[in-house]
Amino acid sequence: MSHIFKYNPSLDGLRGIAVICVLLVHASYGKISGGFLGVDLFFVLSGYLITAILLKEFTLYDNISYFNFYIKRFLRLLPPLLVCIILYSIYQFFIVSTDNENPLLIVLSSLFYFVNIVHKSYLGPLVHLWSLSVEEHFYLFWPILMAGLIFKFPKKKQITFITIFILIITAFRIWVYHTNSIEPMRFGIFSIDSYRFTLCRIDAIMIGGLAAIALSKNNTSFNINIQPNCGLLILLTLLGFLVLFLDVDNLVWRYGGFIATNLLALAIIIFAIKNPNNKILGNSILLWFGQRSYGIYVYHYIIFLAMEPLRVSGSILNLILVTILRLLVSLLFAEISYRLMEKPILKLKNRFQNMGNKKSTI
Secondary structure (H helix, E strand, O other): OOHHHOOOHHHHHHHHHHHHHHHHHHHOOOOOHHHHHHHHHHHHHHHHHHHHHHHHHHHHHOOOEHHHHHHHHHHHHHHHHHHHHHHHHHHHHHOOOOOOOOHHHHHHHHHOOOHHHEOHHHOHHHHHHHHHHHHHHHHHHHHHHHHHOHHHOOHHHHHHHHHHHHHHHHHHHHHHHHHOOOOOEEEOOEEEOOOOOHHHHHHHHHHHHHHHHHOEEOOOEEOOOOOOHHHHHHHHHHHHHHHHHOOOOOHHHHHHHHHHHHHHHHHHHHHHHHOOOOOOOOOHHHHHHHHOHHHHHHHHHHHHHHOHHHOOOOOHHHHHHHHHHHHHHHHHHHHHHHHHHHHHHHHHHHHHOOOOOOOOEO
16 A cells, blocks of 8 residues: 555664663663653654554545454554453562552553553552553544544644644643642542643654654655764664653653654654664664564563562662563563564454455544
8 A cells, every 4th residue: 555554674673762761761760760751752653653554544545444443453452461461460469569559450440541540559560551541542532533524624734733732732731740740630549640641641642643644745655855874873862862861850841841852753753764774773683672562561560570579679789680680581571472472463463454445434
């Protein structure tokens, strides 16, 4: 159908960078504080690709297949998530839970994607799944909004509408932080905070979606010029600096600086789109991490916590050895999951790739 559906090694390299950022922040006990930007990179990339695919399908067939879109999301996301929940079920038999931890709530919120509205004190080792909830909520309304309304407008109106939406979300996100900077808004077990709540975080996903529309030519192809590798190295260096030194509670970032980091992620993503065989992003190490990034993300945190009893307080050597062991076990588990479950399911998922001419449409 188009290059959008062709394999792009550079995008896998970006996924590799994103998940490495997340591993760094968790493996360092938050000392590498800006690793959370890996999630933003995932968000912008997801918004870009999902919108580009929806736009291409709508352009070709004047509709979008409801069934195929959601069955592909189901096949991609649910199997590793179920394995993660099984791991948690085993874990909670051996580890003493905190007072607020609720195993049933943890399982239900993870399985039905409302982790990001449950207060963190109740979530224990699956708290990191909040980002999956944000993406799933986005998937629920975005295809319907695009096919039912946005794609029917001229391109300039599409851009204007989404830009206004992003600005409203940005203002809301800043307001939520301003009014609840110490403790999130509480409603019993539920909470609203500016970092995890869906309406505070889909700005990054929508920026990716906006770019997919803005950079299209006649709504079918991309038309943008990117400078060679020196530009990419500058962007990656800036990202690396922010990962090492930016704190999630930095006031500049909290009060709008997140727009700049989202745009930085977008600039790197656009480079990858235009340079699918880039040697920097397509090196074998980043490709390995990128192809297994979802499994690594889903599994690593509970594995890290399960190995916490191995830590000896005050011992640097022990910290290094336990960190290496945590990473190796997480990567090994992700590799097994990728080979035995995700790759076979991917073949099934690809049967739904040619999707636009179905009768079941949005």
